[in-house]
Amino acid sequence: MDYLGIVVALVVAASSIAIHLLSRAKKRQPANLPPGSLGLPVIGQSLGLLRAMRGGDGGSRWIQDRIDKYGPVSKLSLFGTPTVLLAGPAANKFLFFSSALSTRQPRSVQRILGENSILGLHGADHGRVRGALLEFLKPDMLKMYVGRIDAEVRRHVEENWAGRGTVTVLPLMKRLTFDIISALLFGLERGAVRDALAGDFARMVEGMWAVPANLPFTAFSRSLKASGRARRVLAGITREKKARRCQPEHRKAPSRSNDLITCLLGLTDGHGERLLSDEEIVDNAMVALIAGHDTSSILMTFMVRHLANDDATLAAMVQGKWPVASESIVPTCHGCS
Template identity: 60%
Template structure:
């Protein structure tokens, strides 16, 4: 069986091998410095080992010292150009000839019609539809709904417990928020089943795409089929309800997308596009915000000065609320310091280590050729930890973000930038601030283990999921949950 799997993998990678060999011969005079290494393997294992040892940034810095800010290498079976610096970031984010390049395993799990896969007019059409729902003017109407999900989650999973493991709980919370706000899916067996399928999908997104019963990818693909079946059924039910005028466009994301365009649907989205992008939101929103909130708790446990400032800000807001009253958009606007803490976490430990683009045609940068079909790799930590941009970059300092206009463009790129900047950044801000408000005003916490290191796989994950000891601040207040 192992021999068969290796043979299948070899045959699948033959086109990549051919690309490596032909492009190296035809373009070697104008390519950046560096080495493609061994076919298929290239430098992939070295980067993955470094990420798992939390030394990915040092690995990249070593390349920069050796080759400069632009170099060639081979990552995950494809020839790659690694670019660094603000000018490189601008070139990557604003160039329509460079489109996101995702592992084939991820595309097969999420679908081909997501906003990270589409290009040109299709990308602009679908992205504009999704962005209409995720813009601040719309999301501010959902603060109360997110507030209820957070308080219910704390009541069921935090209150009355002496210890909790933060990361899995945060993932459960963000999943529940997505189900409620994006899919309009209430608590129950259907939501629980979708949650299990989501976890199974994540396990195989960065795996060798061999659809065999014993592989991570095979298990993830089966979970994807189950999740897609649920979301397809929800989409068809919502479409019928929209046609009968039984729901409003503000009900949830799926309903919103169904109401766009003319009656003939020519300007709207197809069911495939709605389901594929719902799958993307399910996965993307599940991992990134939960990681941010986990690392905020981790840092605040070790930094009593910052913790005290966050608590003070949140308690001042809590004083203005009646018992059991939900947070509002105006309350979130007052949480300026807490959000600066979040931004500083994102600067120092960005959930997304880096990402890939693919060249649709030959393009040039800084006098070097990036051949058509090659990958372009960028990493956020290069500018985030540059002392020329952020003074004393290893020092945790939320005041850096008091005046964000003072930060040079294309340097803080935790949400990306340009044409494909993360459409869910405002959504992430809301759920993060609501969650941290209730944690800071209702609990004190201490880390259970001395080792608070983390690894990347590919998201940062604290040792043991970050177990903490909880101490309630006010037992009577904790029980006030709608």
Template identity: 65%
Template sequence: MELPLLLALIAIGVPVILHVVTRLKNPRPANLPPGSLGLPLIGQSLGFLRAMRSNTAERWIQDRVDRYGPVSKLSLFGAPTVLVTGPAANKFVFFSDALAMRQPRSVRRILGERNLLELNGADHKRIRGALAEFLKPDMLRLYVSKIDGEVRRHVDENWTGRTTVIVLPLMKRLTFDIITSLLFGLERGPVRDALAGDFEHVVEGVWSVPVDLPFTAFRRSLRASARARRTLDAIIRETKAKLERGEATRSSNLIACLLSLADDRCVPLMSEEEIVDISIGTLIAGHDTSSVLMTFMIRHLANDTETLAAMVQEHDEVVKGKEDGETLTWEDLAKIKFTWRVALEILRVVPPIFGNFKAAIQDTEFGGYTIPKGWQVFWTAGVTHMDAALFPGPSKFDPSRFENNQSSPAPPCSFVAFGGGPRICAGMEFARIETLVTMHHLLRRFQWRLCCKEDTFVRDPMPSPLHGLPIEIEQRARS
């Protein structure tokens, strides 16, 4: 037998045997949700991943809901899982003390055991507090002009003078540059370029069957993560040296702040390895979601002339009386309301985060069923966002759903693009700023049309339009 085949059989067979032994030792409790756990280790993972990559994931989830109801059991990424859907389920996931954050093994291996998505309790509160220092209103006001400068430079270098561009990779690079500059103090240059290249591959395998074999997405992501971790480790050591020399302070950037966290005896609260994990999680959370949002805004506007015209008018009004080249301000962004409602409707229709996982830290109940201790709980955004009882005519694009004067707004925990509860996205306002600033410059300088007649996308695990969304662009006549 060839060695690679033997290793593959061992890699698959050993977890299966352990899984069976564990089941024999720990019989299942009664009153489990309906459904099946499928094959050991594999479960429904492959079917789910195929649906994600064929743009049928929402249908795949809805088929389960139609078959089993809003609560069902399955196995995803090597662990028994309970799928829950609907506003009540979202509220349960966001607020229940019986659940704690725990990502699938693939996520923990790639992002690190102490990544931001994994922290709970006092650890999460401490790190969220550190993030809040850099995302509070006073800091966000300062970021507007810096983000404006990054966007102008990006547009000049990557859009101006071109007839075609591929949107998604450009948006990913823009948002990556913004967050690494503002939160990590990483200036333009080869180090930032290398880190950006690695992060393109890190996300590819976070939702995958965690079998470390050659040529798999999981293996590619592990290798990219290792390279990114070495880069971040060097940045952390350099920042630490600057703090010791007095060349940096706690408020210089997020890494300096995390290095400065200490107890009453001045003992650091975090190791450098933990800071690397948190940095990786923050970078992914901070740039991938915003880049997907802006890409799908551009995609939608190519075929929605009415919404496009209203947005262009709004942005033209904002700069009336300004000198050409004058940067946007915090007060300017407060006037750009319709564009943000368009962004929220995009997030409803195509949520960047398909769903997320928690774990039961004790036996608990929901919907009349038992969720055993240690099982994953998986919630999704799409089923709720496309529920006609919550959002009438859900397939219709309608930004007015998010006007403040709605007579019958959707109930709490219906719109969950930013999560909810104590762990609601800390960077929501930051994302609003970079989205509005970016769309301002693109809308006022360009008009575009899609190159591909087939207007589809896949999830891997973030939404990705066909070929990265190539578009033809031309300069817009200034009003």
């Protein structure tokens, strides 16, 4: 048989196998799935959503177009995960009040943040980790953080705001938020380690909103590598703090926990056993860093924007009529972009 005949035979065989597999997959598909398409494997509708989110409306038009096309319930695939889009009051009621549903992050997010984070736990494990994290947020604990937050804010203003007529607020607020969270969660002071962690954190966030293709040139691949580096830093901090707790002077006069990792290391159950493992502490410290970053930085950005556009409010704050700041740390804001 000549080469042409072999090629034709292979093409026919491959086509037959493909048709057979597609027909079997079609037969196995349940008949009660909502309308819509899952799109290409792994990619799905992720690229379309990401493009829409970069637009002026944050993706609202993209979502509305799907609702107009398929109705209030439709299926799609986002970030490698089959997804159902629900819209409307009835869907919201079902989502928030149904006991049959449980929150779950896409597999790609779990790979970045860790397998032991509260985002992927359910039942008793979820309650155990949630209770441990809430210990750090008790009112008497929050009082301990005011001085440290104030010190970070004063340093940030003096280095990045004082003497400048115009500032780009959002990037500065993101870095300030990261510095505060790093100090409170990890006890991490200024320096090269915190700067490197800030860069890895930015790459992690970028990968959470990317197609989960682990290829060398993709944002997701860079995010996984950054997550590994950040995890090693936090694991090292955890080991250092655990070793410090075992020192004789600490056992004689234990100090109050002044950061999340130290607090979690000190929690025990009714039998004196540690409530969380080292891996659980690292993974949930990563989640706490992610969870508080964008919300806080965006809120502070809008606050600064309000002050920049409201001379009366800014003047009242600078003159000390508001007890939250003094003239020495509030810059004159000639413009914010």
